[in-house]
Amino acid sequence: MDYTQLPHLLDANYLKFDTEAKLRPTTIKLGPLWTKQEQPGFLGALEKRQLDAGAQRTETQQAFDLLDALSRSGAMTLDQTSLHVVLAATHCFDETVIDTAVKQNDNPIEKLERRSMLIVASTIHRKAPSLLLRPPEVERIRYALGSLSPALFEPSAQKKLF
Incomplete structure (x- = not known):
């Protein structure tokens, strides 16, 4: 694997699979x-x-x-x-976490844990999310993500990730 291409591959997969565009690449700047x-x-x-x-x-x-x-x-x-290899990504919120949870009745951590982590893990391990999860968990995660990232669980996701 060419690790120099990993940031570009991650960024492409963020755009492809994160329908809300909450996950963005981050540049690490040293002092x-x-x-x-x-x-x-x-x-x-x-x-x-x-x-x-x-x-x-x-x-x-x-x-x-x-x-x-x-x-x-x-x-x-x-x-x-x-x-x-150290890579960084930032998960962006439109409002504070409290406002998102209370006002919108939305759990941003659930999205971050499920969708964002699945995109990153799938890209790094070069496997479709359904292959990274235990079989009983696949349907639960797919249901929890709802319409956020349906392409992650399509049969062709394996080809789209790389």
Whole structure:
């Protein structure tokens, strides 16, 4: 899977399956000053230091140089490793959560949990929602979503997700 395309794929699926357009992609912006914790030696004490933009570039380059050396410039695979990808999305409300629940008698958390999480999970796992849910739960979730996202449960949803 090309993880660089995941934000674009998620955004496309938000537009395709979120009929109310409540789920939007979010850009994560880091602050200009980072704090690095490091332990200089095996028995040394933990030290903290601030990294400005120049130091951040240097540390990033050193990390990639180490990765390059450990993998022999990509010639050797790195088994038993993990890759962490951080993506963010924002669920938008027209009114406050309390106003939505009290005035409109609508449960926004239910929609967020069911529809939004199903769209994200289906996209990341590359499976239709009906394959991610336990069989007894599929009909219950489909009924709870009502007309919000009928396309999520269509037989062709698997093809539409990717």
